Each structure stands twice: as structure tokens, then as C-alpha cells.
Amino acid sequence: GSYGTLDMEPITAGNEGHSMLPVVVSGNTMVTRNLPKNANASRTPDDLVAFDLTSGKELWSKNLVNVSQSIPIAIQNGNVIAIVTGVYEAPPQVFQVSLRNGAAKALGPPYSRALIETPNFSQLYWQGGHVYGAALTNIGKGFLLYDLN
16 A cells, blocks of 8 residues: 555654654565554554565564564564553563564563553564663653563
8 A cells, every 4th residue: 555654753642752662673574564544543553564665665564463563673573572551351462573474473472461552652672582672751660671582
């Protein structure tokens, strides 16, 4: 489909902001999230979407959890590392998504329900097989640490 221009302006959460469309890039492929225009709740699902940077064409689209939002964090060994923000029945969880075709698998058990929505208000990092995150607002306080080793 046609996605038009990606809006990379921050949206506000109180006095703070976070990226509406986090982006990761590897070679000629960009992966971001496709958040619907009318998104206004944590239960508005989105898809991870991969684009060819030369042609602009969509390569694949993947919904990780149909009641939550997905955030790409990094690319490692041909896979996107992403986290879903979580809702009560599907808490935050880390996924590995193939950069080639969008095939996904959960990495380990979900986080605690206490961290629901925290990924949306955190700066997330991938380093040495771990996802690290520090919350940026009072909406979601917490520290994420996920060991994939």
C-alpha cells in the first residue's frame, strides 16, 4: 500500500514526548511501525512494516499481538528485535522478527503486567543480548531488562 510521508515528529505525553514511529535500518531495509491515524488507546494494534529503501515498496507487514503496539528496537543477525507494549491479557514481550520475511517468534516469557505500556514511554536499547529501557515519563515508571542469553 501507499504510506505517504512518515511522520517522525514526537507526540506528547505530558511535558515529555516519544517517537511516534521508531525506525531501525539494516542495509537497504527500514522497519518501523504502522500506527493507524485514529490511534488513541493502548489497545489500538499496529503492524511492524519493512520497506525497501531504494524502491520505497513494502517488503512485509507483521502484527505481533492483535491488541497491542509493536516497537522495533534493533536489528541483529538478520532479525529485528521488537517489543510489544502490552495489555492485561498480553503483557509486554520481546520478539525476534526475520528481516527477510517477517516471520516472528517470542523470545522468552512476557514481562510483568506492572510494565504494561512502559515500553511506549521508554528509551529502548539492545546490547549484548539484552533489552534495556528507562521510562521517560510518570505515566510508565520502570526499568526493563530482558536476558536473551
